[in-house]
Amino acid sequence: MESSVWFTFFAASWAISLSPGPGAVAAMSAGLAHGFHRGYWLTAGLVLGIVTQLAIVAVGLGALMAASGVAFTVLKWLGVAYLVWLGVQQWRSDAAPLRDDAAPAVTTTRRALVLRGWAINAVNPKGTVFMLAVVPQFIDPQAPLALQYAAIGATLVFTDLVVMAGYTALAARVLAALRSPRHLRWMNRGFGALFVVAGALLATFKRA
Template identity: 35%
Template sequence: MSFDIWTTYVVTVLLMMATPGPSQLLMLSNSAANGLRRGMFTAAGDLTANSLQMLAAGLGLAALIATSGTALTIIKWLGVAYLVFLGFRQILKAGAPSSRNAVWTSRNALWMQGFITSATNPKAVVFFAALFPLFIDGALPFWPQFATLSATYLVIDGIFLIAYGGCASWLARRLQGTAKPWLDRIGGSFLILAAVLLGLKSLRTASQ
């Protein structure tokens, strides 16, 4: 793979990530509520799902999944419902007496939230299946190019997630006391917004 092709790919990924999506909004919410160190488990779940999606693309499975309309639609809307549930639960718990000394969300739960949100994002599935071939030279060995594209994406995505999580955690440490319930409500609203984004993407994909 030439440096020019790789650079073009990097620019494409950066442009795609310029606007926060469901995974970034989830990272904001979880890092604000649990701190960046624990929020990193959400990022790990997201990157794990991305790795599996990229592997599926490399094996030719992503295209098959994308053409299975019924199965893909069910997966998408389960993800939407899951985020709505998490968002409303966080909003309802905000400001409750027990929430001021609440136990942080477990690492496994944070990882699972990141994994499910990314795995049910239709843009991620279609992205890897449709975009990777545009940057792969058929005259060169496939797997080294695939590994380069995959590793590059994971690094960029990880940097974005850490940046979002770091900002949210920094803000949360400075908004304590009476401001904390409002921060929780904002975090819950971010989760619901992430669900709305997933739903809109699903409707847009279905109409095409």
């Protein structure tokens, strides 16, 4: 991949990561509930989901899914259901003060956070279709494909790690300053509503 092409993709990847979406909502929700150090484990799942999406596109399954109406619809509604379920869980969560990362009693494991992040990005046909539309523009079919996909994947992972760190820290350090049960209850409901809105928006997404 030529440097000029990579710099263009690098700029695009920042726009992709910064755009509000389920990943940003999930990162802020995790930061609010678990603090930065534990909540940031969800970002590991988010980037694994990105890698999964890129792998699907790289091996051609993304094109198959885009061509198959049934596969696209099934995956889309799985994603919708998962986001709505996250929203309901967040809405109903306890209005407990932010946990100390060093506290021994933690109800959500790091593995659970990673799996949640992975599912948010992996079970999302919008991400697959988006990559099908964007990634080929930066691929030179005459050059080794594996190295190009590796460069694209590393770029997406880097930018998402940085951006989601910002979202997680925002919730953990700024929103967590509001520690009263009333404030926390409304923040949980706010994040829950955002998950449901993200699910509703995904439900309206159609293949181009």
